[in-house]
Amino acid sequence: MAQVHGREELVGQITADEGRTGRRAGLWSWLLTTESREVAECVSELYQGEAVGAAPGGDLHVRKLHSRGIAVIVASAADVRHxxxxxxxxxxxxxxxxxxxxxxxxxxxxxxxxxxxxxxxxxxxxxxxxxxPDARLVFCLAAAPELGELSFQSSAWQLYESLESLSHKVERTGGPAQMELVLREQRLATRSGLDVSFSYPEVHTVRRLSVAQAGLHLAA
Known part of the structure; x- marks a missing residue:
């Protein structure tokens, strides 16, 4: 994974396992891709992860994570692309x-x-x-900030719209902020009568962290 973003290398990437089915979606799920077995195992323990096979092009660990929401810490507005x-x-x-x-x-x-x-x-x-939409976050997991920084990227309109006001809030905090990545489900009936279920990501709740709080999180 080894992508450089400003201060240091990213340890992995999380994406929404966005899907469309003819029945109600089951478990909430995200996809984690990382070169680090330690990161894969730790995040899997936190979010009921399961291996879904190796990603093409190298020794990458891919885990499907079952959680409706993931709390993350964003260091600054520079880590939010909206x-x-x-x-x-x-x-x-x-x-x-x-x-x-x-x-x-x-x-x-x-x-x-x-x-x-x-x-x-x-x-x-x-x-x-x-x-x-081209929305991207670089963050640490609030539950395990010691693992390092990961990224999240999506072209979903729902994420873009939810991030629009929150990105300004992050700018106003002038420092670390905590937010939550959330998976939503929407059900629609098509003209043919098929019941279709959509899943998509949103971002919610920006909470400003003091310097002391940020230091405790990042040193945990």
Whole structure:
């Protein structure tokens, strides 16, 4: 995994096991991918993990974690990425906050031209003509911060929308904050009468940590 993010290397990545089925979703689940057996085993103990096989391309440990929510500690606003992005073969061609361009765009700060209407915005993303959510967190697990930093990334609109206000709260704290990654389920009936179940991630509850609290967590 060994990805460098600012201060140090990441020890793994957690993603939402987002799915769509014709029946009610069973256990809540996340996927952990890490090169560290110690991290895999420790996180599995915390969140009822089960091995789901090796990831391609190396000695990676993959665990399915069964938990509705995971409490995490984000060190600063720099560890929260909340944007809409569009990539093509040449790389990133659009990055914005829905109204203005964001770095590394040359037109940073200028109007991006995205629709104000959320339905139009999502339609443009589905067609490939507009950007889609690109949300990313770098964090320590509140239950085991000594393991090091992990990342979470998702293109789910629900996560993007829940992170929008929380990202500003993290900026205002000016320091470490605790939040919770949560899996939600939504059930819909299709026109054909099929009962479809969706699972998707959201972020909730930013709680500011004092310097003393952060020191205790990170030294635990």
């Amino acid at each position: 944007r809409l992005a569009l990539e093509k073969e040449g790389g990133l061609v659009h990055a914005c906050d829905g109204s203005r361009f964001l770095p590394p765009m040359l037109d940073e700060g200028k109007p991006c031209g995205c629709p104000d209407d959320p339905f139009e915005r999502k339609a443009a993303a589905r067609s490939g003509a507009g950007p889609r």
